[in-house]
Amino acid sequence: MALVEIDGLRKLYGDVVALSDISITVPSGSFYTLLGPSGCGKTTLLRTIAGFHNQNAGQIRVDGTSIEGLPAYRRDVGMVFQDYAIFPHLSVYDNVAFGLKQRKVPSAEIKSRVGEVLEVVQLGAFEQRMPHELSGGQQQRVGLARAIVIKPKVLLMDEPLSNLDARLRVDLRAELRRIQQDLGITTIYVTHDQEEALAMSDTVCVMYGGVIQQAASPLDIYLRPANRFVATFVGANNFLGVDQNGADLTLRASGADLSDLLSSAQRPVAITSAIRPEAMHVQAGEAAASADRVAIPASIKEVSFIGREMEVFAITKSGEILKSVDRPDPAIIGLTPGSPVTLTAPRNEIIFFEDSETGERLT
Amino acid sequence: MMKRRPDFWTVVTVLIIVTLVVLLIVPILRVLLLSFVDADTGAWTFGNYVEVFTRNYYLTGFKNTLFVGLLGTLGACLLGIPLAFFTARFHLRGRAWISTLAILVLVAPPFIGAYAWIMILGSNGVVTNFFEGFGIEIPTIYGAHGIILVFTLKLFPFVFLMTQTALNAVNKSFEDAAENLGCTPWQRFTKITLPLVFPAISTGAIICFVLAIADFGTPAILGRGFRTLSTIAFAAYRSELGGLPTMAVTVSMIMMAISMLALFAQRRILSRRRYASSLTNLPVKQKLTGWRNVAVHGFCHGVVLLAMLPTLVVVYTSFLKTNGPVFVGGFGLESYSRILRDTPEAIGNSFLFALAAVVLITAFSSLISYVIVRRDTAASGAIDFLMMVPYLVPGVVMAIGFVTTFRSGSFFGLGTATMLVLLYFIRRLPYGVRSTTSSLRQVKPSMEEAAINLGAPPLTAFLKVTIPLIMPGLIVGSLMSFITAINELSGTLIIYDAGTLTMPVKIYLAVLDGEFGLAAALSTVLLLCTGVCVYAVFRFADNRDSAFL
Numbered sequence: 001m002a003l004v005e006i007d008g009l010r011k012l013y014g015d016v017v018a019l020s021d022i023s024i025t026v027p028s029g030s031f032y033t034l035l036g037p038s039g040c041g042k043t044t045l046l047r048t049i050a051g052f053h054n055q056n057a058g059q060i061r062v063d064g065t066s067i068e069g070l071p072a073y074r075r076d077v078g079m080v081f082q083d084y085a086i087f088p089h090l091s092v093y094d095n096v097a098f099g100l101k102q103r104k105v106p107s108a109e110i111k112s113r114v115g116e117v118l119e120v121v122q123l124g125a126f127e128q129r130m131p132h133e134l135s136g137g138q139q140q141r142v143g144l145a146r147a148i149v150i151k152p153k154v155l156l157m158d159e160p161l162s163n164l165d166a167r168l169r170v171d172l173r174a175e176l177r178r179i180q181q182d183l184g185i186t187t188i189y190v191t192h193d194q195e196e197a198l199a200m201s202d203t204v205c206v207m208y209g210g211v212i213q214q215a216a217s218p219l220d221i222y223l224r225p226a227n228r229f230v231a232t233f234v235g236a237n238n239f240l241g242v243d244q245n246g247a248d249l250t251l252r253a254s255g256a257d258l259s260d261l262l263s264s265a266q267r268p269v270a271i272t273s274a275i276r277p278e279a280m281h282v283q284a285g286e287a288a289a290s291a292d293r294v295a296i297p298a299s300i301k302e303v304s305f306i307g308r309e310m311e312v313f314a315i316t317k318s319g320e321i322l323k324s325v326d327r328p329d330p331a332i333i334g335l336t337p338g339s340p341v342t343l344t345a346p347r348n349e350i351i352f353f354e355d356s357e358t359g360e361r362l363t
Numbered sequence: 364m365m366k367r368r369p370d371f372w373t374v375v376t377v378l379i380i381v382t383l384v385v386l387l388i389v390p391i392l393r394v395l396l397l398s399f400v401d402a403d404t405g406a407w408t409f410g411n412y413v414e415v416f417t418r419n420y421y422l423t424g425f426k427n428t429l430f431v432g433l434l435g436t437l438g439a440c441l442l443g444i445p446l447a448f449f450t451a452r453f454h455l456r457g458r459a460w461i462s463t464l465a466i467l468v469l470v471a472p473p474f475i476g477a478y479a480w481i482m483i484l485g486s487n488g489v490v491t492n493f494f495e496g497f498g499i500e501i502p503t504i505y506g507a508h509g510i511i512l513v514f515t516l517k518l519f520p521f522v523f524l525m526t527q528t529a530l531n532a533v534n535k536s537f538e539d540a541a542e543n544l545g546c547t548p549w550q551r552f553t554k555i556t557l558p559l560v561f562p563a564i565s566t567g568a569i570i571c572f573v574l575a576i577a578d579f580g581t582p583a584i585l586g587r588g589f590r591t592l593s594t595i596a597f598a599a600y601r602s603e604l605g606g607l608p609t610m611a612v613t614v615s616m617i618m619m620a621i622s623m624l625a626l627f628a629q630r631r632i633l634s635r636r637r638y639a640s641s642l643t644n645l646p647v648k649q650k651l652t653g654w655r656n657v658a659v660h661g662f663c664h665g666v667v668l669l670a671m672l673p674t675l676v677v678v679y680t681s682f683l684k685t686n687g688p689v690f691v692g693g694f695g696l697e698s699y700s701r702i703l704r705d706t707p708e709a710i711g712n713s714f715l716f717a718l719a720a721v722v723l724i725t726a727f728s729s730l731i732s733y734v735i736v737r738r739d740t741a742a743s744g745a746i747d748f749l750m751m752v753p754y755l756v757p758g759v760v761m762a763i764g765f766v767t768t769f770r771s772g773s774f775f776g777l778g779t780a781t782m783l784v785l786l787y788f789i790r791r792l793p794y795g796v797r798s799t800t801s802s803l804r805q806v807k808p809s810m811e812e813a814a815i816n817l818g819a820p821p822l823t824a825f826l827k828v829t830i831p832l833i834m835p836g837l838i839v840g841s842l843m844s845f846i847t848a849i850n851e852l853s854g855t856l857i858i859y860d861a862g863t864l865t866m867p868v869k870i871y872l873a874v875l876d877g878e879f880g881l882a883a884a885l886s887t888v889l890l891l892c893t894g895v896c897v898y899a900v901f902r903f904a905d906n907r908d909s910a911f912l
């Protein structure tokens with residue numbers, strides 16, 4: 001258990017900036033997830049913490065002490081690899097015992113600790129198996145056992161579930177979280193799967209282009225995305241153009257007046273509004289706006305019924321494509337492309353961003 | 364970057380570079396510099412090169428070298444390409460047998476072929492005498508045509524094995540598509556298949572050419588007045604003994620230049636022809652019938668048997684009854700007892716030097732392959748490049764470089780035995796590195812990282828995780844370097860002295876003395892241990908055919 005502080009971290013590969021000015025704090029014992037699209041620098045950050053390469057600038061402190069000068073093999077930071085990295089020439093027991101032997105732990109203690117940790121990951125009966133006799137999920141458990149048996153100060157996991165099939169992924173997700181909470185071990189977890197991130201983490205840290213976009217609780221990330229990128233990447237979002245005319249702020253697609261939602265002092269030159277698909281309700285034909293709902297006339301592009309819910313894509317008069325996720329409605333599912341519909345959404349669920357890729361949230 | 368104390372692999376990289384500089388670059392540079400020195404005055408001069416390109420003696424040697432090199436390579440292609448095509452595309456009985464024989468031909472000591480052919484087609488050869496009995500005078504083996512014959516039969520396995528590997532990797536869909544677009548089988552072969560495997564063919568051909576240019580034993584034994592650059596260099600070295608071997612090194616440099624030019628030309632041509640394809644649709648083998656079937660079987664088995672003939676003759680000869688150098692009829696073990704009486708030390712030395720070199724090669728090739736595969740620095744690129752150099756440098760050049768650099772009394776003064784071990788080490792190191800490198804490329808880097816992450820320092824991670832995982836490649840590489848080290852002749856001939864006679868040298872000297880029984884017995888011993896190594900390679904290699912290339 002340890003507090004991890006990263007301060008002004010910078011990492012270049014040649015002239016490619018992989019990490020620029022990363023500063024985060026991982027509270028002791030928490031589950032901290034780095035979430036972002038492929039290539040955003042998650043692995044680089046994790047490997048820098050593990051000591052596999054040196055940063056160009058910045059500091060990493062564990063419990064207040066800089067680990068700058070420590071080589072990777074003395075950092076006491078456990079790592080679970082994406083491809084498991086189970087030593088194929090060693091049995092499950094010897095894989096798990098590897099780190100303990102390096103630490104010159106007495107052999108009786110090694111035996112009991114390996115036995116215990118294999119129970120924790122539910123591999124008690126597999127001690128003498130060779131890695132090629134294990135399934136992917138079991139290998140991943142060995143990888144986890146091998147990393148936690150040394151009781152590292154920090155546990156790092158780089159997309160540990162990404163090579164497993166969907167159902168196993170969900171099962172193992174819960175198990176990982178349980179083990180982490182039981183041990184109270186400070187964990188930095190990397191994933192590009194937003195669902196995984198939201199379901200497991202105490203804190204989700206969204207990265208993009210080597211820069212931290214937002215670090216907050218899963219709920220905050222979802223409800224109060226810090227910028228347009230986070231709003232798009234975590235959950236889906238509909239972005240709707242707005243027009244500014246003096247003090248007026250209107251929704252381009254319907255002409256609805258939104259001036260009261262964003263004070264004129266908060267308005268930059270280019271603004272966009274966003275509404276979550278699950279906040280959008282679809283009605284056939286025309287419908288009027290109400291005091292607390294905006295109404296956007298549109299025509300059906302595509303309706304897909306996916307069981308629990310239906311997804312409706314509609315085109316507004318101004319040509320924007322909107323997505324709605326709603327309870328299945330036979331009247332809507334039967335509509336053919338081109339049919340007129342109205343999408344309505346609560347006014348208080350409309351949020352505003354500066355109109356650029358990572359434009360800040362304005363409300 | 365922030366400063367840290369140099370890590371383990373940086374230290375290893377420096378160690379490797381220093382070793383390569385001392386044992387590879389310095390000797391070659393010495394030879395290069397020496398070729399610009401006037402033997403009498405010691406002054407700088409281009410005179411040596413002028414002499415080579417103006418005097419008939421050298422010019423003829425130059426032309427002869429190119430002549431036998433090119434024709435030997437052509438012959439190897441003419442045998443190797445059809446053989447590869449037949450084995451890869453038709454159902455053949457005894458396919459494994461054919462490739463095993465080809466591999467044996469490839470690894471057998473080069474000079475054995477030359478003198479075995481003397482016993483078959485020489486002035487007193489079996490076939491020569493047979494025809495003489497009918498009063499028919501057939502041309503003997505001596506001269507250019509004999510050398511070309513030996514090169515052809517010795518070198519075709521390179522073309523064969525490389526082309527066969529490539530043919531097995533050609534996606535069948537390409538050939539199907541060609542047929543679908545209206546190509547006849549012959550058009551399909553010339554327009555699709557052949558161009559696709561051209562890179563492999565040309566690589567095989569270049570290996571043949573480089574080996575043929577540098578080969579010393581064959582022209583030395585079969586030349587009889589037909590001189591090539593390698594025999595000229597050796598003769599020059601012998602006559603200049605005591606003085607500066609300037610002409611020997613100048614001639615050697617020219618040999619090396621020819622090899623390098625050929626290689627660079629091939630690389631240039633290849634750089635415009637890189638074909639990547641996935642092997643989704645495996646090639647299939649056709650069944651032949653009738654006379655075609657007989658002809659293809661006859662060709663394939665005929666070629667490998669003919670190429671094996673010298674080896675068989677050598678083994679057979681070794682069991683003939685002899686009295687001194689004379690065969691007296693019947694079978695006996697006199698030749699073997701003569702080895703034990705005359706030169707038991709040749710066997711001991713050969714094993715001692717080759718094993719010592721292989722121990723070094725094993726250690727270095729594991730370290731070097733790690734640096735090449737895992738470290739992305741300019742130094743590792745340079746090491747990777749340097750690993751190609753020993754293939755291109757004729758043994759004569761390396762040996763003269765060694766003698767001039769490490770002669771006792773000089774700055775690095777070394778004993779003869781040490782020099783031989785180091786010569787074998789540096790010349791055969793690439794065999795170990797190549798095999799180990801390809802093995803290591805299949806090990807995920809996360810393996811070592813996991814070990815380090817669990818607290819193992821780099822050396823421990825390397826020994827406990829990397830080495831066990833690359834063990835098969837390391838063993839195959841060590842065996843290959845052992846085979847090639849124990850068969851080394853051209854360099855040893857320059858360096859050896861009375862106390863450091865090796866089997867190849869003794870065989871060479873025995874052949875020159877007409878002691879064919881003794882030579883055959885020693886050659887059989889050499890063949891036997893080569894054969895044992897080949898068998899071991901078969902056991903450990905994933906792909907037995909390409910392990911030998």
Ligand SMILES: Nc1ncnc2c1ncn2[C@@H]1O[C@H](COP(=O)(O)OP(=O)(O)O)[C@@H](O)[C@H]1O
Nearest residue numbers: 013016018036037038039040041042043044045
């Ligand atoms: N060894 C490397 N050399 C050069 N560029 C690299 C290297 N490793 C990663 N990168 C680059 O750094 C960026 C971040 O990579 P990475 O940390 O692997 O992203 P992620 O794990 O989020 O997918 C990418 O643009 C990638 O191309």
Ligand SMILES: [Mg+2]
Nearest residue numbers: 039042043044
């Ligand atoms: Mg990654």
